[in-house]
Amino acid sequence: MLRKKVGIWFCLLVLVFSLAACSSDKKASGDNKVNEKATLTVWIHPYVGKDLKDQQTKVFDNIAKDFKKKHPKVTVKFQEIPWANREQKILTALSANQGPDVFYLIPDMMAQFADKKLLTPLDQYLGKDWGKDDFSQTALEAVTYDKKIYGLPMLRESMANFYNTKILKEIGGDPNNLPKTWDEFDELGQKAVDKGYFARNFEGSNTPNATLYPFIWQAGGDILDKDGKVIINNEAGVKAFTKINDWYKKGFIPKDSISAADHFTPFVEGKLLAVFGSGATLSALRAKGMNDFVVGPPLKDKEEATFGTTGxxxxxxxxxxxxxxxxxxxxxxxxxxxxxxxxxxKYIPARESASSIFDEDPAMKQLASYTDITKPGVMSPVARTIIPKVQAEMQAMLEGNKTPKEAADAAAKAIESELKK
Structure with a gap:
């Protein structure tokens, strides 16, 4: 229901923007002018817990002070909005022409907004010294849609495998020589299963960005090709569906993986050999006082790849x-x-020159080293609308109602249907 409402808001918002464009061109003529007495409204989110809220406020206040060195009479107004329902809140505000001047997005939302002409391409407004060469290629790809830059990246994530070192020791694993390929992980994971553990987490109700898609990329496939053609059900895609299905049948992943939302807790409880996580996982483990873990690389079949958002x-x-x-x-x-x-x-800086902040934190530094193989998800206007459809097919497979090939084909059909809308 929420997704339907968001879709309706998109349609209404596009209509509002179209009517505004037909009735007046005042804004277009003044786009490059600077009002030195303007108020800039910036929407941000709670990027940290409540205990660090004051420190976050200080960081943003310092950013405003930095900006005001050049524009002393400009007022910068930060407004924090919650993560929940943020998409609809942004759309509602924009449709009423009461939205911010700057706000935060992630890649799949950016593609959706940009496709509807709701965002400003930044190319013509950026100065000559914005530091393009300081951002990695994968970071720039995550903020680009239809060959235009729509945002500048502030943060990145990369997901990797966190291993329980106590279980590793028990099954004869080497924390200094962790699995790099599917086959190597399967060999180690089987030893964990034989001892009564699960090999890894798999939260079926989570976004496929963090569940299915990494397997597809690692198999050498993708969800859409560069021309926007659906390829989730090609040989690589079917291989990824099959791998997950095999893991489930062999007991590598918990029985509740079909609809689970949290396998972090059983990992902390010592029931899983590994958990697929990010910097947030690292922070959570440290907050719980768990030190018996080591970070291992994202896995590889034909290619080494992983998921991680770009803010x-x-x-x-x-x-x-x-x-x-x-x-x-x-x-x-x-x-x-x-x-x-x-x-x-505790996110990863998008600027390579800023990566030194983790020189004294080996685990975060290791996660940061994977950003060059990190994908932001599906860069398409339908990326978010296909999530529940892909989830449903994957769950149907794990329930035994569809073969991996049938699930992949059904997912492809659902995606094609969304693309035609």
């Missing part, structure tokens, strides 16, 4: 302060501000 700041198409907003985003994502933000939030 970016963007400008809505109806902002009256586009040039100022672009300058502000440049300031937000500078090396210094990126370092301070990510040092606090």
């Amino acid at each position: 970016m700041f963007v400008i809505p198409a109806n902002s009256e302060n586009k040039k100022l907003a672009a300058e502000f985003i440049e300031t937000m994502t500078s090396k210094e501000n990126s370092m301070e933000f990510n040092k606090l939030t």
